Amino acid sequence: MKALIVDDSMVTRNIIKKFIKAMGYDALEAGNGKIALELLEKQAHEVDLILLDWNMPVLNGFETLKCVKENKAYAHICAIMISTESEDDMIDEALAAGASGYLPKPFSEEEFIETISATLDKFRSGKP
Numbered sequence: 001m002k003a004l005i006v007d008d009s010m011v012t013r014n015i016i017k018k019f020i021k022a023m024g025y026d027a028l029e030a031g032n033g034k035i036a037l038e039l040l041e042k043q044a045h046e047v048d049l050i051l052l053d054w055n056m057p058v059l060n061g062f063e064t065l066k067c068v069k070e071n072k073a074y075a076h077i078c079a080i081m082i083s084t085e086s087e088d089d090m091i092d093e094a095l096a097a098g099a100s101g102y103l104p105k106p107f108s109e110e111e112f113i114e115t116i117s118a119t120l121d122k123f124r125s126g127k128p
Helices: 010-022 033-046 060-068 088-096 109-125
Strands: 002-006 026-030 047-052 077-083 101-106
Touching: 002 010, 002 060, 002 088, 010 026, 010 047, 010 109, 026 033, 033 060, 047 060, 047 109, 060 077, 060 088, 077 088, 077 109, 088 101, 101 109
Parallel strands: 002 026, 002 047, 047 077, 077 101
Antiparallel strands: none
8 A cells, every 4th residue: 555645845745755654655756746746657557645745836736636636547536634733624635635534734644643543534435
């Protein structure tokens, strides 16, 4: 199982990578949405989960999410936004655009694992 971690902060990517590896995932990393889409172009068949920061240069997480969900080669992949943007309207916008879940920063390891696991369970069961 592979997770694509998309965040412009290397520190945040390393934290998420540590947590996601504890959940049994290998990690791919991208510093912005453009790089993430390039990785997906080559490796979408290997990716089971995309974790997206909202605020990034070049192509932000919301724009990346829309591109992922509009491309039938990637639309089946569970995408979760992880961001400091925690206003209800932004969360609703991300969910409406196809995000399967939303985790506000900062988060603890327990919050991360609990939220990601619950979101993946719902995603896999086909429940909205």
